[in-house]
Each structure stands twice: as C-alpha cells, then as structure tokens.
Amino acid sequence: MNRTAPYRLMSREERIDWWAGQWRRTLPGLITLGLVVLMTAPIFAPLPLMPQLGLLGVFIWATFQPAMMPPWLAFVIGIVSDLLFGLPLGVNATLLPLTAMFVRGFEARFGHHVYRFDWVMLAAVALVYQVLGWQAARFAGNATGFAPLLVQWLTTVAAYPAVVTLCAALQRRFIGPRS
Amino acid sequence: MDWPPPSRRMSTTRREQNLALLGALASGAVIAVALVLLLLSRANPEGSARLRGTAIDLVAPVWSVVRVPFDLVGTGLGYVGDYIGAASRNRDLEKLTAEQARALQTQAAIKSENQQLRSLLKVVTPERKVIASARIAGASSGGVVRSAVVSAGSDSGVTVGQPVRVAAGLVGRTVEVGSSATRVLLLTDANSRIPVTIVRTGQSALVVGASRALVEVRERVGAETPLVAGDRLVTSGDGGVFPPGIPVAVVVNGGQEPPLARPFVNPAGLGMVLIESAYLPVPATVPVDANTVAVPREAGGGRAKPSIITSTPRATASALPPPPPPPVTAPVVTATPAAPALKFHPKAMNVPLAAPVLSPTDNGRLSAPADAPAAPPQ
Structure with a gap:
C-alpha cells in the first residue's frame, strides 16, 4: 500500500512484504461482494426491509479508498447483484459504477467531510439510486410501485452507521489508519 | 540546484492528466456496456438464464449451511412454545376432532359419489407429480x-x-x-x-x-x-x-x-x-416449416409479401430483353399439383373458401396471387 521506496530499491524482505500485502487491494471489492451475498439471506419480511448493502459498500469504499473501488469493479459487483437478486441484467450494473464515479468526483472536488455530512450525502445518493433503479427495472419489464422502494431507502439510510463502522474497522485493521 | 528538474515535473503532471483521461474513458465505457446490457435485458429477458442459474447455484449452498443453527434454535423454541397452554389447546383440538369426524363421514359419501360421476362423464384429470x-x-x-x-x-x-x-x-x-x-x-x-x-x-x-x-x-x-x-x-x-x-x-x-x-x-x-410438475404444460409446438405450409393471408402468416413478389417478374420482364421463364406465380393456388403440398385444408383452418390462399411456388417462397381468385384445393 504505502510504498515508501521504489520497488527496485527494496530489499528482499521488503519485496516479500510488499507482495504479501497485495491481497489487501481486493479487500473493498470482497467486502462489498460479501455484503451483496448477505442481501440474499432467506429473510422474508412483509415489507422490503433489506437495505441496499451493495450500494452502501460501493459508496463507503469509494469514499475511503477511491483507488480500490474503481467504476469497473462497481460494474462487476453490479452484475453479480443483478444475477443474485433476479433483477434485469444492467440495473445495478449501471447504477453502482455511476455511484462510484459520482463519489469519486465529489470527493476530488470538495474533499473529505465530517461523518454526518457523508450520511446526508448517502441519503441523497440512495434516493436517486432507488428512483433510477425503479425506472431501469420498469424499462426492462419489472414494473412495481415506488412505495416499497421508499421503505428500502429508509432501511438503507438506517443501516449506514453499522456498515460504515464495519468498513472503517476493516480499513484500519488491514489497509491503514489513513484513507 | 533544482532536483528533480522542472521539465520532469511537468511531464509527471501530463502523465497524471493522461491517466485521469484514460480513467474517465474507461468509466464511460463501463457505463456504456452496462446500458447496453440493460437494453438487451429489455429485448431478451431470457438471455442471461444460464448465468442466473449459476449465480443461484453458488449462493444457495451458503445459506443452506448458514441457516442450520437458526433452524435448530427455531425448532427448540417451537418445542418450548408447544408446552405453553398445552392443556387448553388439547381441549380445543379434541372438540375440533369430534366435529371433523362427523364432517368426514359426509365427505366420504360425497367423494364416492363424485368418483362415480367422474367415471360416468369420463373426466380425465391430469396427473399431479x-x-x-x-x-x-x-x-x-x-x-x-x-x-x-x-x-x-x-x-x-x-x-x-x-x-x-x-x-x-x-x-x-x-x-x-x-x-x-x-x-x-x-x-x-x-x-x-x-x-x-x-x-x-x-x-x-x-x-x-x-x-x-x-x-x-x-x-x-x-x-x-x-x-x-x-x-x-x-x-x-x-x-x-x-x-x-x-x-x-x-x-x-x-x-x-x-x-x-x-x-x-x-x-x-x-x-x-x-x-x-406443471398441471397442463403448454405442449411443445411442432416446428412448422413456413415454406411448405399454406398460411391464410388473414393470419398474417410468415413473410408473405405478395406485392413485392408479384411485382418483381414484371419489372424484370420490362428491363431485360430475353424474358426469363416466368416464375410460376399465377397458377399456384388454382393449380391442383400444388394441392398435395398443402398440409392444411383451408376449411380446416376456418378460412372462408373465397379467401386467397398462399402456397409455395417454385422458388420456395410464399406467394399470393392478387388477380387469381382462389379455389379450394381438392
């Protein structure tokens, strides 16, 4: 991660350490995929209470480690989500890379923010995500009402603190305290 | 001394700019691919069936294993719950059993009567499996x-x-x-x-x-x-x-x-x-070759485009000095030789007999005579 010296200037041990640490680059993607699989838990609530954990993962890792959550990775995660949830292929595959691109551009332009601001940003992003996802699914032949998606939006916003705490702990443990 | 030299710093900046541009292009390409996928899934929702099957194949074993302890806890709680209020529930159930025993006798009579009636009417009930x-x-x-x-x-x-x-x-x-x-x-x-x-x-x-x-x-x-x-x-x-x-x-x-x-x-x-199993599944349709089957024009059958086919020989006849042997378009329906090729009688297809009927021509395409009134094939 934090390469202090160019590769050619490293000692043998440093190089081994560097290579052994490379798996950590896959951590954001793997965690987000794990969150997507978690969304397929056999829990049947009368309302769609399952939060959009995949969106949360992409949003949080795009703020923590923009280089490790590039839009193409969000695209792959989106394809997997569409396949796992039985959605028309392309709904999450479009919206998750857009989210990653938006967060990356926003952070590059306006810098980092306090925690509460990120939460409000997530609420706005998730609402747009639900509206666009609703329309994309409708376009591909899965027409539904919007009220259930609003419920899911609320649970997504409510789940943000838990997921961000988990991701922050993992980031500090495996990648480093600085983002 | 300025080290590293400023020119190098300039080139680094340009390199960063180029990388940023490449990144933006890649992101745009990703979004474009995703939108094409969305378009494809609108046009052909079944296109990704195999991928979808594989995806659920991968995730189902995970939850089969993960849910085991939860099921055990649930079963245990169920056992405990069964003892709460067991006596009163038992009394209610005994009352209910007595009522249902009476109803069951009536039902047995109705059932045998129903069976007799069904056998009289020769009702065929699909097998449920x-x-x-x-x-x-x-x-x-x-x-x-x-x-x-x-x-x-x-x-x-x-x-x-x-x-x-x-x-x-x-x-x-x-x-x-x-x-x-x-x-x-x-x-x-x-x-x-x-x-x-x-x-x-x-x-x-x-x-x-x-x-x-x-x-x-x-x-x-x-x-x-x-x-x-x-x-x-x-x-x-x-x-x-x-x-x-x-x-x-x-x-x-x-x-x-x-x-x-x-x-x-x-x-x-x-x-x-x-x-x-599906109760009465839609029978697999027999693939019908449009070239060998007569299709009434009303049915909008196949790729019948009479105006194009009938106009083509006229155009070639006027343009080329040696007229090619006229394609057999006119007698297609009236001619009896075409009749054996017809698999469906127009009458059987609930078509008025006067309606023009398409039938195969020598070039293997469907044709409908605009001028010749149709006669029913023998």
Missing part, C-alpha cells in the same frame, strides 16, 4: 423483486414454470433454474399473476402481487358482486401451471377496489417446499 422437495436457501427481498431461492434444480428435474407449494397453500412458481438451485417467484412479487377461483361465488380472478404483504384481486369476472372479508381464493387451473384447488389467499377487505387478500403461506416460516 411432485418433482422435488427443497429447502429455502436464499431470497431476494428488495423493493422490485420478491423471490426465494430453493435448493433443488435441473438435476432434480425442476424446470421453469412449475408450481411451488406447501401443505397450507401456494408459494409461487419457478422462474430461474440452476443445476442445484431454483428461484421461485413469490405471490407477493409485482410480476406474479395467479389465476384463482373465489370459492364462495365461483368467480375467476387474478391474484396480483404488489411487493408487500397483501396481494390484490384483479380482473374479477362479475366485479359487481362484492367480495367479503374471509372469502377464500384457490387456484383455478387456468393457464396450465397451477393445479386447481390449491389455497392461495383469503380476502381481508372486500369493499375496497381492488380487494386485498392475505396469502395463506408466509415464506418466512417455511423450511421445505414442494415443487410439482
């Missing part, structure tokens, strides 16, 4: 899709379009099949349409999901007859997927339009489900 019993191992409980994943797939003989039920009632039908897992569209999904009969009135209707706990009763025949709370809805057998008589839902508010009903089965409490 359980394909597999499977454990629920996954779900999609988002706002758009409401489905369950069960742990049996094409290896067990499951195909798309089979009813899924438990003893208490209907769960849904299979929509995506992997080799060892299957996605079941639940009644509550907005794309679910179940043809039902209202037991009290005999009306047929559709039960339509709305991504919430209750389902809607739509397309009711005889909508002026109001439903009342407590009306039972059972499958009607229309459409050929669901066998008739499976409990679906019970109406909770009849006065409203559309009436709402609560499904008998809540997938939350289910462990195992039964997948049955």
